[in-house]
Each structure stands twice: as C-alpha cells, then as structure tokens.
Amino acid sequence: MFDTARYDREVLRPLRGTHGQLPPGDLLARYSIDPDMDAAELTDHLREIRAFWARRAQAPDFRGEVCKLLIHTDQALRRTAGAAMDDPAWWREQAQLYPATRTYLADDPLDRSVDVAATSTDLHDWRAQARRQFWAALATVDRHLPLVVAAPVAPPRPAPAAPAPLSKSSLTLRVRPTVAENDLCRVELSWPAEVTAKVLVRSSTDPSPFVEGEEISPAQAQQWGAELTGTPVQRDGRLVLTATVPTGYRLYLPFEVSGAHLRVGRPAGLGIAVPLQRLRIERDGAGARVSWVWPSDSTLFAEVAWGGLDAEPAEHAEVTRERYTTGNGFAIPDVRSGVRVSIRAVADVGGSRAYSPATVAGLEPAPASIAYDLRRRWRLGGPSELLVTLRSDRDCNAVQVYVVVSAGEFLPLDRTAGRLHARLGPLRLSGDVPLVVACPWPDVPKQERPSWIRCFVQAPSTVSAVDPPIDRMRII
Amino acid sequence: MTAKLACPFCYNPIRRRGDLWFLCRGRATARKAACRPSVDEARRRLTGFAEPTLPAFPPAVEPSLMPKNKVHCPRCGGETAIRACPHCHTRLPQEFGVSASPMLVMVGARGTGKTVYLTVLSRELESAKIGHEFNATVQPIGEGQDGFGSQSQWLRQNIRRVYDEFQLFPATAQAVDGRKEPLVLEWRVEHANRLGLRRSRTNYLSFYDTAGEDLAGDIETQGLHYLRAANFLILLLDPFQLRGARDELRLPAAATPRHEPTKDVLARITEALKLSDHWNGRKITVPVAVAFTKMDAFYDLLGESHPLRRERRRPGGYDESTGQTVHQQMGALLKAWGGDDINSHLRTYYRDYQYFFVSALGAEPNYDNATVNPIGVHPDRVEEPLLWLMHRGGLVPKVAP
Numbered sequence: 001m002f003d004t005a006r007y008d009r010e011v012l013r014p015l016r017g018t019h020g021q022l023p024p025g026d027l028l029a030r031y032s033i034d035p036d037m038d039a040a041e042l043t044d045h046l047r048e049i050r051a052f053w054a055r056r057a058q059a060p061d062f063r064g065e066v067c068k069l070l071i072h073t074d075q076a077l078r079r080t081a082g083a084a085m086d087d088p089a090w091w092r093e094q095a096q097l098y099p100a101t102r103t104y105l106a107d108d109p110l111d112r113s114v115d116v117a118a119t120s121t122d123l124h125d126w127r128a129q130a131r132r133q134f135w136a137a138l139a140t141v142d143r144h145l146p147l148v149v150a151a152p153v154a155p156p157r158p159a160p161a162a163p164a165p166l167s168k169s170s171l172t173l174r175v176r177p178t179v180a181e182n183d184l185c186r187v188e189l190s191w192p193a194e195v196t197a198k199v200l201v202r203s204s205t206d207p208s209p210f211v212e213g214e215e216i217s218p219a220q221a222q223q224w225g226a227e228l229t230g231t232p233v234q235r236d237g238r239l240v241l242t243a244t245v246p247t248g249y250r251l252y253l254p255f256e257v258s259g260a261h262l263r264v265g266r267p268a269g270l271g272i273a274v275p276l277q278r279l280r281i282e283r284d285g286a287g288a289r290v291s292w293v294w295p296s297d298s299t300l301f302a303e304v305a306w307g308g309l310d311a312e313p314a315e316h317a318e319v320t321r322e323r324y325t326t327g328n329g330f331a332i333p334d335v336r337s338g339v340r341v342s343i344r345a346v347a348d349v350g351g352s353r354a355y356s357p358a359t360v361a362g363l364e365p366a367p368a369s370i371a372y373d374l375r376r377r378w379r380l381g382g383p384s385e386l387l388v389t390l391r392s393d394r395d396c397n398a399v400q401v402y403v404v405v406s407a408g409e410f411l412p413l414d415r416t417a418g419r420l421h422a423r424l425g426p427l428r429l430s431g432d433v434p435l436v437v438a439c440p441w442p443d444v445p446k447q448e449r450p451s452w453i454r455c456f457v458q459a460p461s462t463v464s465a466v467d468p469p470i471d472r473m474r475i476i
Numbered sequence: 477m478t479a480k481l482a483c484p485f486c487y488n489p490i491r492r493r494g495d496l497w498f499l500c501r502g503r504a505t506a507r508k509a510a511c512r513p514s515v516d517e518a519r520r521r522l523t524g525f526a527e528p529t530l531p532a533f534p535p536a537v538e539p540s541l542m543p544k545n546k547v548h549c550p551r552c553g554g555e556t557a558i559r560a561c562p563h564c565h566t567r568l569p570q571e572f573g574v575s576a577s578p579m580l581v582m583v584g585a586r587g588t589g590k591t592v593y594l595t596v597l598s599r600e601l602e603s604a605k606i607g608h609e610f611n612a613t614v615q616p617i618g619e620g621q622d623g624f625g626s627q628s629q630w631l632r633q634n635i636r637r638v639y640d641e642f643q644l645f646p647a648t649a650q651a652v653d654g655r656k657e658p659l660v661l662e663w664r665v666e667h668a669n670r671l672g673l674r675r676s677r678t679n680y681l682s683f684y685d686t687a688g689e690d691l692a693g694d695i696e697t698q699g700l701h702y703l704r705a706a707n708f709l710i711l712l713l714d715p716f717q718l719r720g721a722r723d724e725l726r727l728p729a730a731a732t733p734r735h736e737p738t739k740d741v742l743a744r745i746t747e748a749l750k751l752s753d754h755w756n757g758r759k760i761t762v763p764v765a766v767a768f769t770k771m772d773a774f775y776d777l778l779g780e781s782h783p784l785r786r787e788r789r790r791p792g793g794y795d796e797s798t799g800q801t802v803h804q805q806m807g808a809l810l811k812a813w814g815g816d817d818i819n820s821h822l823r824t825y826y827r828d829y830q831y832f833f834v835s836a837l838g839a840e841p842n843y844d845n846a847t848v849n850p851i852g853v854h855p856d857r858v859e860e861p862l863l864w865l866m867h868r869g870g871l872v873p874k875v876a877p
Binding site for chain 2: 329467
C-alpha cells in the first residue's frame with residue numbers, strides 16, 4: 001500500500017525548494033518501490049505513483065513544484081530505460097547500485113557506473129546502458145545546479161588554482177579573522193606544528209598561477225601577491241601567524257621552503273566585508289533609486305554616503321538587507337543637480353566592524369526641465385489663438401518649440417507623428433519665469449477629432465519637455 | 477448586472493449578508509455530543525477543498541428584520557457566530573458582506589507574468605508604504621489543507637521564491653475542472669465619516685489568477701465562471717508578443733517563446749464575457765485595466781526623461797492626471813508597435829478600459845535561467861491598475877488635481 005503521508009514526509013519535503021532539475025537521489029525511494037514487488041505489483045504501483053504525482057503537481061505549494069520535476073525526470077527515464085522499468089529485476093539492480101552511484105555522482109558518475117555495471121549486470125547490458133545514461137544526465141544536471149539556482153549575491157571571486165592531483169603532504173592553511181578596524185582586518189593563519197620546514201604565506205586578490213604541490217623559485221613566488229610577515233607562534237598544536245590585510249576577498253597561499261625552492265601548498269580563500277557589486281543609480285522623478293548586489297557573506301548592512309558631484313558626501317545612511325528589500329532599493333530624494341554615491345559593506349568581525357572598499361558611482365545633473373501649458377484665447381471678431389506658456393527650471397537659451405498637431409485616439413509620440421503647426425523661437429527662458437508665446441489656434445476639421453496639440457522642445461543643451469495634463473492637449 | 481456580493485472563494489453570488497450560512501464550532505453541549513468534521517461535498521465540488529470540516533447550516537428563517545449574529549447548530553446545539561458561504565460552505569470573515577468585496581480576475585495569455593505580478597502586487601499592498609498611504613492594513617486570508625496549502629501560504633512561498641531565492645515561476649498549472657483557489661486579501665482601512673468620526677471599513681479583494689493554458693481552448697475559457705463573476709478585470713499583455721516592440725529590443729529567445737497571438741487570446745476572453753451579464757448587447761461593461769508587463773525591458777529605450785518613467789502618481793488615491801498620461805503614452809506605444817488591432821478590439825467591445833505601464837520586477841531578469849536580476853526586485857507602478865479599479869469601485873478616492 002502506497003503511504004502518501006510517508007512519501008510526502010520522506011521524499012517530497014526533502015526536495016522542497018528544488019527548482020529547475022531534481023538533484024540525484026535514491027531512485028527507489030522516489031518511486032517508493034519495494035524491491036520485493038512482483039511484476040504485476042510493480043506495474044500497478046508505477047501507475048499509482050504516476051497518478052499521485054499528476055494529482056500533486058496541481059498543488060499550489062512546493063509539492064506541486066517537486067511533483068512536476070518528478071514527472072519530468074520520470075519521462076526522461078522512461079525514454080532511456082523504456083520497458084525495463086516494468087521489470088522488478090531492473091529495480092533490484094537499482095537497489096544494489098544506488099549507494100555506490102550516489103556517492104560517486106560528485107566525481108564522475110559515467111565511468112563509475114560503467115564499472116559497477118560490469119560487475120553486477122553482465123546479463124543486462126542494455127539496462128546498464130540505460131542506467132548509465134540516466135545517472136550521467138543527472139550528474140550533468142547536478143554539476144550545473146549552481147547556474148540554475150539563483151545566486152543573487154555571488155561575489156566575484158578569483159578562480160581557484162588550477163586543478164592538481166591531491167597531495168597528502170600539501171600544506172593546508174586555516175584562515176580566521178579576529179578583529180577589524182575600518183577597512184583593515186587582522187587574520188590568523190595557521191598550519192600544523194608538525195611541519196618542520198619554514199613556511200611563507202603570500203596573499204593576493206588575484207588567482208594564484210601556481211599549481212598545488214609544484215616547486216617554484218622564490219623569484220617566481222614574488223610575482224604573485226605580497227608576503228605576510230611575522231613570527232609564527234605555537235598554539236594548540238598549530239603554528240599561528242597573525243597578519244593585517246585589507247578587507248574584501250583574498251586568497252592565501254602557503255609555501256614550504258625546501259632548500260632554494262618553495263613548494264606550493266593548498267590555497268585558502270577568505271572574504272571579509274566583500275564589496276557591494278553593480279552599484280546603479282537611476283533617476284526616479286526628481287530623486288534617484290540606488291541599487292546594488294549584496295554579497296553572500298555575513299554583511300550586516302551597507303553604508304551609503306552621498307552628496308554633490310564635486311563635494312564630499314554630506315549624507316549617510318545605514319541600509320540593511322531588509323530595508324533594501326522593503327524600500328525597493330535605496331531612495332535619494334532630490335538629485336536634480338547630480339549626485340555622487342559611495343557604498344561600503346559593513347560586516348561583523350569578532351565584535352568589531354569591517355568596512356569593505358568603497359564602490360562609487362555618480363549621476364549627472366538632470367537635463368533642464370521645460371514645462372509648457374496650452375490655452376485657447378478667444379478673440380472677438382477674430383480667429384482664436386493658442387497661448388503656449390513655457391517655464392524652465394533654469395536659464396535656457398536658443399530654445400526651439402515645435403507645436404505639432406495630430407489626429408487620432410492617442411497623442412503623437414514624436415514631432416514626425418503629426419503636422420507641424422508652428423515653430424516658436426529661438427526663445428530665451430529664465431529660470432521659473434513663465435514666457436507666453438501666441439500662435440494661431442489650429443483649425444482641425446470635426447471629422448479629424450479628437451486631435452492633439454503637443455510641443456516638442458529642442459535646445460543646444462539637453463532639455464526635457466514636460467507635458468501639461470492630457471485634457472489640455474486634446475482638441476475635442 | 478453582476479451581483480454586488482459574491483463569495484470570494486467560489487465566486488457564486490450571495491443575495492445579501494443575511495443569507496450567509498453558519499459554521500458549527502464543534503463544541504459539545506450538556507445534552508448533545510459535538511459535531512464531528514467530515515468532508516463537505518459542496519465545498520469539495522466548488523473549491524476542491526477535500527479536508528474534513530465542521531458542518532455548515534443555513535440561518536433559521538427569522539421574522540425579525542435584524543438577523544441574529546449568533547445561532548445554535550441544529551445538530552449539536554452548540555453556539556456559533558462563524559459565517560460561511562451558502563454555496564461552497566467556506567468560512568468567511570466576520571465582516572464579510574458589510575462592505576463591497578470586489579472580485580478581480582487577472583487574465584492574459586501564457587507567459588505574460590501573471591503569477592509574478594500577483595505575487596509582487598500582493599507584497600506591495602502589504603507593504604508599509606501602501607499601509608501609510610491609505611491608512612490601511614492588508615493581509616491574505618483563507619485556510620488550507622494538506623497538500624494544498626492555503627493561498628496565504630502559497631503567497632508567502634511565492635514571495636520567498638521571488639524576493640529571497642531570486643527565482644521566477646514555471647507556467648501556472650491548468651485549473652482543475654476550471655477551478656483554482658483565488659487569493660483573497662483583506663483590505664481594512666480607517667477613514668473619517670461625514671461627521672468626522674473615525675471608522676473602519678473592511679473590503680475583501682479576491683484575485684483569481686487564470687493559467688494561460690485555461691485560455692487555450694474555447695471550452696475551457698467558457699468554463700471559467702470566475703471570469704463571468706468578476707467585478708473587475710486586469711488584463712496583462714506581454715509587449716514581447718508584439719513584433720514592433722520585439723524588434724526594438726535585443727531579447728534572448730527564452731524571453732519570446734512562441735505563444736498564441738495576443739489578439740486571439742483577447743478575442744476568446746471577449747467571447748466568454750459576452751456570454752455573461754457583463755455584456756449589455758453592445759459593449760462589455762466590466763472595467764478592464766490593461767497592463768503592459770515586463771516594461772523594464774524598455775527603460776533604456778524610453779530614456780529617463782520619458783513621461784512614463786519620469787511622471788509619478790501623487791499618493792493618496794488614484795491619480796487621474798497621471799493615469800491619463802500613462803494611458804495615452806501606452807496607447808501611442810501600442811500603435812507604434814503594431815498593436816492597433818488590440819486597441820481596436822478593446823475600443824469596439826469594451827466600454828471602460830485603461831492602459832497601464834507595469835514592471836513587477838523593475839529590472840530585467842535572466843530569461844534563460846528564469847532568475848530575478850541580482851540587484852533584487854524593484855516593482856514599478858504595479859499598484860496603479862488596482863488603484864484605478866478600486867477607484868472605479870469606490871474603494872479609494874481620486875487624488876485632488
């Protein structure tokens with residue numbers, strides 16, 4: 001009897017939050033198959049569990065998502081294994097294979113499965129082939145998972161050192177931050193006290209060009225990073241070197257001194273207050289919205305400082321992740337005259353605060369804003385006039401105003417989308433002083449209504465025209 | 477004419493608050509044993525909820541003009557004041573029926589971003605910003621069952637997925653037998669009455685998110701009784717489906733999957749609505765907010781001084797002036813993108829519609845990986861279609877010019 005509650009508890013729930021593709025896992029558990037089932041029971045059970053997935057796939061919660069992935073994976077398996085899935089022997093093979101296969105997936109499932117298949121399924125080569133394809137497909141998916149699953153705050157880390165055969169004697173470092181002050185952090189680097197050779201440690205933000213285990217000359221070593229100086233002290237069976245380094249992500253590489261050569265140890269990486277990435281300032285009305293990508297480390301908050309383009313930051317704010325999410329970024333109220341924003345990530349290191357290097361961006365002053373209004377002036381015994389009232393937020397010279405008339409349901413998007421009715425200018429606008437210019441009222445036949453009057457503004461410097469309310473632009 | 481009151485869960489009309497049923501609380505009395513929960517067939521049929529619930533029963537016929545708020549269960553004799561829908565027997569909030577509770581149906585072709593929009597809109601409505609602006613408290617209501625968590629759980633899960641996990645959604649599952657649980661939000665607002673006294677008013681906004689596949693066939697569309705019961709429609713249009721818009725952008729193939737033409741989907745919705753009370757013989761009378769989604773893709777193209785990006789609504793209600801500007805600008809863009817047929821269809825068949833500019837995410841996502849932009853979710857103008865509709869329904873005021 002298929003126990004849905006147990007299945008939910010033991011299979012669906014552990015897969016909660018899986019998106020894109022299912023990770024490799026216990027095939028028999030996912031199908032809830034008892035290896036002792038006979039062929040008829042197996043067929044019935046597969047029908048039942050597939051129907052269960054189809055039903056649960058409609059659920060609006062995580063179960064729906066997981067069941068859709070199970071259905072998708074099942075379809076892929078049916079394509080490769082085919083009728084073998086209805087054979088209890090095939091499932092018994094899976095029961096034997098599963099533990100070895102699962103542990104091996106992280107390395108190279110394809111080769112391993114070949115070995116296993118060769119020893120246990122000599123009589124069923126076609127099944128072994130199907131199985132190989134299935135597990136290989138899952139392993140491929142597994143390797144690509146980090147690309148599928150969102151990494152919203154992936155810091156730009158240096159690539160690790162080139163892969164090398166693991167050496168049992170490779171010197172391995174432990175790196176631990178102890179205290180920080182502003183953008184400097186004190187770290188403790190330690191290695192086993194049994195290492196009798198002299199150890200040098202170099203650090204850099206760049207990836208190491210050396211291969212673990214190789215022997216290099218001191219001159220080669222000096223081409224990468226800077227040496228961390230100091231005298232190691234013995235503590236708890238380890239030799240501990242204390243050094244002060246800048247915050248951010250750094251790579252630490254130990255070298256064992258062996259005569260005139262240095263033997264490269266295993267690199268260790270540590271990020272302390274990793275800088276905020278992709279700082280972006282976008283105009284939002286008169287203000288601006290600042291956004292960035294948070295690092296994945298334990299950043300407490302971002303310190304945002306802003307001010308005029310050529311001035312020191314006059315305003316500061318501490319923005320937590322929650323405040324950032326709730327506020328849809330960080331809003332600066334008025335940036336019409338331009339703004340320069342500097343942000344630093346602030347992290348906790350042993351009770352002290354570490355500040356990341358600053359990330360800086362600027363926004364140029366907003367273009368001059370020229371607002372216009374339209375009004376009809378009726379004249380006794382004469383044609384009526386169109387009064388265009390222009391108002392700029394700063395002084396503007398040689399402003400040309402194109403009055404465009406267009407028929408249709410919607411207003412013209414640009415000046416070529418209508419008929420040029422009048423060209424006003426060149427005009428000189430003084431900041432906040434309205435200028436009224438008159439031109440004949442456009443004569444629009446009734447059959448062309450509704451029509452629109454819209455002004456397009458051109459000036460030697462960049463300007464933006466602000467339209468009046470829509471009903472002032474419409475000729476009914 | 478659409479019923480003024482309807483169950484926010486099953487969308488069946490309810491004549492008046494006095495017609496609401498009661499739900500037994502399952503409390504034993506001195507003389508009788510308590511009622512036991514059992515599966516309610518009516519509820520299962522209408523809403524798909526198949527968990528055991530305590531029995532619902534109709535109110536006794538009272539000669540009095542004042543219906544009782546507390547009654548006794550005819551089976552166990554226990555006292556109860558819990559209200560339930562007379563059709564689907566789903567528990568309703570105590571204040572349901574006192575004020576208007578409009579039903580909003582979101583329609584749109586597959587891949588227009590309805591689920592993302594509903595998730596982001598709900599979160600925005602629950603945010604402190606909207607709360608302060610309207611002096612309102614907004615929260616999802618409803619109960620769930622095993623395997624089919626409540627819509628509030630669904631919403632929390634979706635919000636977590638989009639905001640914390642930076643994941644987008646696969647295509648929404650097709651409604652089972654044409655039904656799917658709506659998302660019901662309680663909108664409780666404090667306001668001053670004509671005498672200046674502070675009063676609270678509670679409205680229930682029921683959102684029904686149609687799956688794109690539900691609109692793929694004539695029969696399914698006609699089966700959407702939610703569409704016919706709606707008080708308002710939010711029609712989401714994907715501009716990427718318009719060739720003119722697509723040509724202006726450099727979009728990855730994953731952003732422009734081949735779907736049925738927008739006009740065909742719109743025509744199907746229209747046909748379904750023509751079979752309902754919304755059709756007055758000439759036009760469809762239900763107000764339709766036509767929201768163009770994914771507009772963040774056009775930010776660079778429009779430029780920061782474009783009215784659609786520069787002009788912001790004034791807070792405190794629906795801003796008619798900004799709304800008209802957006803309508804005009806979007807209408808002109810629709811025409812420029814070769815979507816004249818969509819506008820003609822709307823003009824011909826719909827009496828009351830308005831265009832909106834919406835970006836639920838506020839920054840271009842990674843369409844290939846279906847992930848949100850790493851800078852996070854920055855919704856842009858998502859609440860404007862709803863404010864317009866709520867203004868139409870008399871629930872929010874118009875901002876003074």
